[in-house]
Amino acid sequence: NPEGSLYDRIGPENLHRLVTRFYTHVARHPDLIPIFPADLTLTAQKQEAFLTGFLGGPPLYHQQYGHPRLRARHLPFQITPVRAQAWLACMNRALRETPEIRDEDARELYAALSRVAVHMVNAE
Numbered sequence: 001n002p003e004g005s006l007y008d009r010i011g012p013e014n015l016h017r018l019v020t021r022f023y024t025h026v027a028r029h030p031d032l033i034p035i036f037p038a039d040l041t042l043t044a045q046k047q048e049a050f051l052t053g054f055l056g057g058p059p060l061y062h063q064q065y066g067h068p069r070l071r072a073r074h075l076p077f078q079i080t081p082v083r084a085q086a087w088l089a090c091m092n093r094a095l096r097e098t099p100e101i102r103d104e105d106a107r108e109l110y111a112a113l114s115r116v117a118v119h120m121v122n123a124e
């Protein structure tokens, strides 16, 4: 891609804005509150580090925390299809509130996250 990775196109500042907005929605979502910690500071830092590498930027999560083993890390939490949809709805809202991210980049990011979210479902 001549414009670089999705990370390059979105940029670190906009990724930070997106992740911050995303967790403000997670913190208020009735389906998600029961499984997330009250203090989302570290969760947000880890997610920002993870997405940086996931989108083609430096592998910050791997460097700080090792292999993410995402599905295994999510097994302690009951992730139902309803909760996966809630998580994606929070992300969709955060993307719409971050107009600095271009529509086509937002769509590409959302599609990639949707594919991962399906694999996190571990309960009915």
Ligand code: HEM
Pocket (backbone or CB within 6 Å): 035, 036, 037, 042, 043, 046, 047, 050, 065, 068, 070, 073, 074, 077, 079, 083, 084, 085, 087, 088, 113, 116, 117, 118, 120, 121
């Ligand atoms: C951590 C829920 C999807 C990446 C977590 C935690 C919960 C959670 C409860 C633990 C928070 C904490 O203790 O700090 C969910 C739900 C999802 C979902 C309900 C819906 C499908 C995803 C997706 C990704 C992702 C799609 C990546 C694209 C992460 C990362 C962490 C995390 C990187 C931090 C892991 C760590 O502790 O090092 N998630 N998650 N999650 N999630 Fe998810």
